Amino acid sequence: MNDSAVPWLDRVFSNTSLGHRLLERLTLTNLRHAFYLVSPYETSVERLEDVPNYNAEVSAWWLVFLAAEFFVLFISGHEDRFALNDSITSICAGMLSQCFKFGGRAVAIFLYVIVWDNWRLVELPWDSPWTWIFCLFFQDFMYYLGHRAVHEAGFFWGLHTIHHSSEYYNFSTALRQAAIQDAGLAIYDCLQAFFVPPPIFLVHRYFSEIFQFIMHTSLVDTMGPLGLVFNTPSHHRVHHGRNPYCIDKNYGGVFIVWDKLFDTFEPERPEDPPIYGLVSNENTFNQVYLQFHTLFDMLLFKGRTKDVKGEPVFPGIVNKLKATIFPPGWSPGVPLVPFFHWMSMADPAHNVPEPEKPVIRYDPPARVLVKAYVAVSMVLLLAIFFHFEYDRMNLSYLECSVKIAFFVVTMQCFGAFFDMKWYARYLEISRCCGVLCYYAFLMFDHIGAGTHRLFVISLHIMAILLWTTDVLVEKISAHCRRNASADAPKCSKVGDVEVAHTVLEKTDISPFLACALLLCKKSCIKVYEKYDGDDVYRVIYGGEDIEMADDESEEESVRGDLIAFFFYLINIFFIFFFAYSGIWIFVTRDFIQDWEEVYPGCTQELTIKTILVFVYCSIVMLSSCLVCLFSPYCHRTCACLAISQCPLILFYYFNPYYDYVDGPVQRTVVKDVGLVYAQIFSMYFLAFIACALLLCRISCIKVYEKYDGDDVYRVIYGGEDSSTRKKSGP
Incomplete structure (x- = not known):
């Protein structure tokens, strides 16, 4: 199929884009x-x-x-x-x-x-x-x-x-x-x-x-x-x-x-x-x-x-x-x-045993975070691979070898994650650091710091931060559990109810919750329980009380805090990303000059539109950060703010200035700046929704309590179940 047969593709994608x-x-x-x-x-x-x-x-x-x-x-x-x-x-x-x-x-x-x-x-x-x-x-x-x-x-x-x-x-x-x-x-x-x-x-x-x-x-x-x-x-x-x-x-x-x-x-x-x-x-x-x-x-x-x-x-x-x-x-x-x-x-089936039944397949129980991360990384790897396949005949032997090495190391990281190897996170951090070094070297070529490169760099920086945090959280939570177990009272009396020793069943906590706790200087996790006649219980993080009642309102707030904290981190990242790329674009102005050669007289209109877009981005993202910090219903409000960025996506997808044009634009420093930003916001919006749904299902800390008599209480923070259950009878 030639390009003229699909003119609508030229408006949505550039001819060099993977989508096209x-x-x-x-x-x-x-x-x-x-x-x-x-x-x-x-x-x-x-x-x-x-x-x-x-x-x-x-x-x-x-x-x-x-x-x-x-x-x-x-x-x-x-x-x-x-x-x-x-x-x-x-x-x-x-x-x-x-x-x-x-x-x-x-x-x-x-x-x-x-x-x-x-x-x-x-x-x-x-x-x-x-x-x-x-x-x-x-x-x-x-x-x-x-x-x-x-x-x-x-x-x-x-x-x-x-x-x-x-x-x-x-x-x-x-x-x-x-x-x-x-x-x-x-x-x-x-x-x-x-x-x-x-x-x-x-x-x-x-x-x-x-x-x-x-x-x-x-x-x-x-x-x-x-x-x-x-x-x-x-x-x-x-x-x-x-x-x-x-x-x-x-x-x-x-x-x-x-x-x-x-x-x-x-x-x-x-x-x-x-x-x-x-x-x-x-x-x-x-x-x-x-x-x-x-x-x-x-x-x-x-x-x-x-x-x-x-x-x-x-x-x-x-x-x-x-x-x-x-x-x-x-x-x-x-x-x-x-x-x-x-x-x-003569007999191919010689010494071949019958398969065991029922069939037990090799399927290590990887965390939801690991599965989500590898799935998203796989999509990115496929995109890079398809570009490699289309352009490989134009690559030098060194470039071809470097990209094949990148594919092999990335696949090894996926395998280590799925096999639940202890070194998986360290290997992934090393891989991301290698990618950053490679792109730092590319900054000195004729293309320079293109927005597509900035986007890839930003993704790998986020991956490094994610897994570094995850490693630190594992170490900190293990230390905190040991301290909490040593400091917790063996038994206490509240009225006529005797409270047994607290047991932390889950071996780790959510990295996002741990980040929030560390920022709030709640570095140690101690769990004590007190009960009175009205079944009011209290969980203490690092010595500060968090009152909770029998309903689920506080648990809903815990979910919201987790989602808001992660959304806050995403917004901070994109503010820095847009600030850096925006300043660089307006300093060089190469893309505006190249468009002027193709579309005479477009400089003023294109500049005004770009400035308005950056102002819009800044307002939305700064508002999101403030909402994350102060709103009691921040996770719902953040979703609305993310949806409000959809008009920006539509603007860039259907802006006629971003159609592909042969000539000087083909080698411009920022060839597809509009498309890149549109794709960034598309991924940004989808990533937020996915993370929000994911965080709502992550069980951060499970605390099980047993009491003398017939009453059993259960509390699950940040997970699917948050209830206080009472069983009566023998």
Whole structure:
């Protein structure tokens, strides 16, 4: 689709924005491509350089499919078929495979062209539909051989393990690809170079990969007669199962006939549905570990395996060598059969146990804060990755390497958070510091301190503050609990009621509450309880009383204080951000001068509008800060103030001065200042609503009290339940 076909996009997005790049790819043509519905005439080209990157063209539809599948699974009550940690790990693996595919695919293409130029047996015409059809079947047969090789040909399994490591089966699983698998399978690509022209090969290589995506779903049942010839989601579900009958079955890509010809086909059994994952699951979300550990294990350690008696499983050098090139499940004495250039197991299900039931998946109980942070960070990472994919051919080797390193470290941080590693927060702080150093270096290039860079810098500064605060809160709260436990009275008398020892059940407190307490000089947390005949209780923070009654009014105030405090921090951050960027813009005035060259006479109007916007921003944000400090209903008022900023978003989205224009504006220092500010306010508003809802559900401190007799009282601060409960009777 060309730009003229979607003129409304130019008003909402700039041509270089991610939104424009994704939306212009949501075409019916690309939707057809996602299902391999193409003709020879529209995809046959003469030169290799003329083959489009069909993966990038279809990627926008993949995002739509992912979102649609998760929505359908959620509303249909199948939340057990997907998980946030697993899906993010799968998407990260797909991103990493694309980063390294530039190298891996280059090796395959480089070798392919050499073979074609020097040793081709037949020179088939590139523009013949018969060449295209022949390549369709030949490419799929080569895919069958390569796919079967990475399952059965020894250490080749280490190039493919990560794709089967997910314990779920959905569209995100299709993206869980190995980073270096393509380089390892270059031999099967090059076998086609004796007959098939390179451009035609590359076209079918792209579409074969794209077609595999729609196979990874549990929403589609058997497809009737189509399943007799074509690969279907039902067939591929068997391939991903770890049930004994599923092992080493259904390798086909587009067609399933190859499996039927070579006796590797197995239909899905409704009475014994596939259980997904590996025979021995990894139980980690560490991206680098999932990518490479099986390869290293088979090459370096498998031959040294010992049994329960301490005897070597693979005695002698020959058996140790066989351990690296024979099937992964092979051991001395297990019968094998030859196939192509490797050996296959006569019984693939040999020594494969039945999956345990009920199925227990690896899913560490990460905090809501961690899940929310990683989810938001994943969206930002996807945006950066898509820009990287679109612009990578214009990047230097150093820039490309730095960005790939950024992707890898970020994925490692996600895995550490999901695995609940003690070093996760420290690794994230280090990553953010590295990003700040990188952007500090970029400030000296020809673009300088663009608003998009300031925005990224600000986000990472907030992340550093968040996790630094979280670490400090954990240390402080642990110290306070020890002091409170030591200082609390063992027992006290109030009238006829005896109060037992206070117990703090939760191991930590909300970092936002801790920040507020520290600012109010309530650094230690001591909890005592007093009761009279009217059931009035009192909680003491650091020696200062907070009276509470039986109703929920005070608890509502506690929620409001938490939300207001966090909203106050956000406003302070944006005031400094806008002050810095605004002063810089008005000092340089580069963007106004560039617009003057394109729109003569616009300087005065643009300057007035910009000044009004900054005044509006300042009034709204300063008012929000004052409301946060003094209003008794601050959390509700803050939401109204955030909504009041929506007109500013609309102003920038539909201001005609921010349409994309070729010429001097293309290289301006602040190219899309209006769009950037609009996106900032959009994210700002959504972030506030999300944080408000999140904070209302965070349980900060849980205090359980027991009394002699039959009365049990419960208090939960900042959580979903705040009640005083009395139980009568024995």
